[in-house]
Amino acid sequence: MSAEHRAAPPAAARIPRCARGARGYDVGQVDAFLGAVQEALDGAGPGSGGRPAALLSTHVRSVLFTAVRGGYRPEAVDELLDAAEDALAAAEREQVLRTRGPAAWQEHVDALTEVVRGRIERPRTQRFRRPSRSRAQGYSAAHVDVLCERLGARLAGSAPLEPAELRGAVLPPAHGERSYEEQQVDAFLDRAVQLLLALR
Template sequence: MTENTSGSSAADQPTQAIEGLDTRTKAQPGLNATATHHENAEPAPTNAGRVFARVDEERWGYDPAEVDDFLQRVDAVLATTAGDPRSAPGVGSRQVRERVFDRVQGGYDPAPVDVRLDELEDELADRERDAFIHEHGPERWEEHLELLGQTLLGRLNRPHGERFRQPSQRKQLGYSVADVDVLCDRITEHFRSDEALDPTLVRKAVFRQAQGQRCYEEQQVDAFLDRVVELILALR
């Protein structure tokens, strides 16, 4: 998603939200429809046998062993849970979104692997939404989306330069405040309008590095953008 590959920390609780955010999904299945969807679903495509291109031997790519192992775990989820990810804890849309692979020379080309991970995240997010609605009902789902939207949009409403923490050490590098604020403004514009937001805008965001008062703490920004992608997928 960004140049940072460190873990994510929880974002602080914001104080205000944009009015009028419509958290209704485009097609909200009912309880019976959700159950029927799972019962009649075609077998999920697997990643077994998928061949990814490798970079040249002198270049660095994703560790093939790590990628293959992780995709096999996702295959197991798609093949055995019948659309209910609760029976396979530890592998879900968030784990796919946050997965980071070691780099080795001559490894897998990151671009096609990232494309496949995005596809899997989308599929798992859809299944998780259906499973939640099937268990708790559409009203609880709407409440969940409303709370998540208020949390995210509250932070977006903060003034430029104040949306995220700055590194505790003056010389520590972080994400450029200007770059992050530009992306946040674009996200805000989409949330204010009826236009659907493409998760690629957030997933592929890259920020310049900066120091001191000109940068935001990377982990907090990454954690926030992860939640933005979660909301985008939930609203589809």
């Protein structure tokens, strides 16, 4: 197993906790999830027989933890989750290359690229749906469009863009014609992160 696979999140005992009265992520839930990440990484080596892991990199971005008093500090856990997603994505790439070959991996990358390009190549202000209700809040279309254009430049090889920049992107709220539906944008950003990890 490569050193990259071993780059698993640190032991849960090292995650700082919130002050007693402050709310953080539920300790038991975080520990269980990070344990599942470690199991997936440990089982991703050449001896796995080509079996797909039960936990995939795409699952990391959708995990939710209950807020409890005295739990783990969210920013510390979020940093570990980013590292977990990176490590799982690298393990998945190695497994596909090992069991199915480079052509299969390139096919996967090409399919992701087609989906992402199909969205970012649309005209500005028309890349995503508007919120279903006129007064509903969405993301600022202008800010989302700038992010899409940065992603397009990354795919064209003319500018850098790291997955962490998409994960941490702050998109101001907006309404009406100046906004995009949050759910659709979030789903797209998940796919864009997946693509950037695949391109590493």
